[in-house]
Amino acid sequence: MTDRQRADARRNHERILAVAEQEVAVHGANASLEQIARVAGVGSATVRRHFPTRQALLQSVLWHRIEVLCERARELTGAGDGRAALLEWLAEVVTYCVAAKGLATALAHEGDPVNGNSCASAIEEAAEPLLRRAIEEGAVARDVTVVELVTLIVGIAMVTEHHQDPAASAERLFAVAVEGISPAG
Template sequence: MADQQRADARRNHERILAVAEREVAAHGAGASLEQIARVAGVGSATVRRHFPTRQALLEAVSSQRIEALCERARELTGTGDSRDALLTWLTDVVAYCVSARGLATALAYEADPTHGNSCAAAIEEAARPLLRRAIDDGAVSGEVTVAELVAVIVGIAMATEHHRDPAGAADRLFALTVAGISPLR
């Protein structure tokens, strides 16, 4: 009997996650939990049992994309020019955040003492060596943190989400951020 309950719980979890991925892709981070429950064929209490917070659900939906970004940071660490490697990775993060609705929101949450923020923690851990190398090479200010860089990207993704061309607008804002507002001398 207990095995049957565990199997049912696993199936519910997988079904909820599959529906949540579609709903978040269609409606962003504000996707209705009640709608997810309805489409998954479970009660809203079941959704909350598997994902106690909206943040937990967004992190689960975003986990594969987060892992891909972490892997990309690891690939770029130690390759080529340190500034170019960091900017390549940050450009990838911007592109992911713009194309994957809900990802920016998953990265934006402050760590909650009970559940933490596994997305932000994974990104920070993976990108830290990439940033450290750029700082050590003098290509980036020593005061810059991964959390600050991600916060800028999250802001760009959220600010451009409803533009006619979100990717183009995000790319322009990111380029402006990197260049700064002062003219070249």
């Protein structure tokens, strides 16, 4: 491949990602790959060459948001009590999932065993120290896993996506999940 071909491929990749970010913001995980190709000025085959699956494209589009969440988990790992730090971070993940159409879908899929670095794997790795600390402090049951917590958040985000006020609905469901259904006593 010549330098010119590599430069063209990089430009196509960047253009596809930029258009995909806009389309995912509007249409979520169901953004049309054909529309993305059309707006980016490339063929569908070019989109598929850069992103072989819809999931690969979503993960690339959402990677920046994932990095922010991972950094936030690292910041909270040593802060306050373990339960409060874990719950604060999980609430932020809920907020991101509701605000960023497609993020919950990207987290719903298991990691890519071939290429690694999937959104879900990164989030799970970032959350592990927070959960471990909360468990060690006795604030969370020993058998709770990061995968279960991420799955809970994904479910909340997906089920509230079409509510009149998705953010408020997701926040309320998360609070119910954290507090349980029993009255305070």
